[in-house]
Amino acid sequence: MALFKGKNPTAETPALDDNFQHIAFIMDGNGRWAKKRGMPREFGHKAGAKVFKRICEHCADRGFRAVTVYAFSTENWKRPEHEVNALMELLCDYLDEFIENHEDYKSRFVFIGDLSPLSPTLREKIAEAERINADSPRIINIAINYGGRAEMVHAFNTLAAEGKTTVTEEDIARVVYTHESGDPDMIVRTGGDLRISNFLLWQAAYAEFYFTDTLWPDLTPEDVDEAIRVFYSRKRRYGGL
Numbered sequence: 001m002a003l004f005k006g007k008n009p010t011a012e013t014p015a016l017d018d019n020f021q022h023i024a025f026i027m028d029g030n031g032r033w034a035k036k037r038g039m040p041r042e043f044g045h046k047a048g049a050k051v052f053k054r055i056c057e058h059c060a061d062r063g064f065r066a067v068t069v070y071a072f073s074t075e076n077w078k079r080p081e082h083e084v085n086a087l088m089e090l091l092c093d094y095l096d097e098f099i100e101n102h103e104d105y106k107s108r109f110v111f112i113g114d115l116s117p118l119s120p121t122l123r124e125k126i127a128e129a130e131r132i133n134a135d136s137p138r139i140i141n142i143a144i145n146y147g148g149r150a151e152m153v154h155a156f157n158t159l160a161a162e163g164k165t166t167v168t169e170e171d172i173a174r175v176v177y178t179h180e181s182g183d184p185d186m187i188v189r190t191g192g193d194l195r196i197s198n199f200l201l202w203q204a205a206y207a208e209f210y211f212t213d214t215l216w217p218d219l220t221p222e223d224v225d226e227a228i229r230v231f232y233s234r235k236r237r238y239g240g241l
């Protein structure tokens, strides 16, 4: 009998059921991917954007109802200005790509995070993209200028503005950015680091974590299938027995 350590591409991937409807990705490792090739970090971000599309299409084909991706954190503004600009330009180009080829994604785009510091052009394009595929049952949440802590502050301020002086878990779940798609069942982080980096702090309470050394631009649909197999090999107890 063959013994597999790690990836087993010949294994069958279970069909998704109600237990696995939402997958999230911390798309990390673009810069290192480019560096390995002697190229500027921006080159890695470009490659990463292409992979994003392929992964989204695969997730729709597998039947995920929600995919959430971490594209730009509240902390990523600390990067050199040219990299931040390149990322914003890439987002702009990407929105054009989505607007033109939206049928490929079979999903509605929802942008999560504080979009107010983005340029008016970018914000208009985001609004346009969000209006497309409005009837789709699938959601792709794209986290831009997103931080889990900033999201909590935003949520509490929203509830305060409603006049709430005490809040419940249900109240918070209703006002977090991901309120339409609920909590992720699994969070995948590429790039080898074992941390959450301020992503989905509230929503991650009972998420399964899947860490891989694979750099984001190298991630393949087969890697997603491996994550699905791992998900179904785990036992979620939610504190019970």
Ligand code: IPE
Residues within 6 Å of the ligand: 027, 028, 029, 030, 031, 032, 033, 071, 072, 073, 076, 087, 191
């Ligand atoms: C993730 O890749 C993309 C963003 C944070 C925008 P990185 O740019 O963090 O790539 P590494 O981690 O430096 O390789």
Ligand code: IPE
Residues within 6 Å of the ligand: 026, 027, 028, 070, 071, 072, 073, 076, 193, 195, 197
């Ligand atoms: C997390 O990656 C943010 C995104 C993928 C957008 P980072 O590269 O910013 O995270 P750290 O700095 O390694 O924690």
Ligand code: MG
Residues within 6 Å of the ligand: 028, 029, 030, 191
């Ligand atoms: Mg990184």
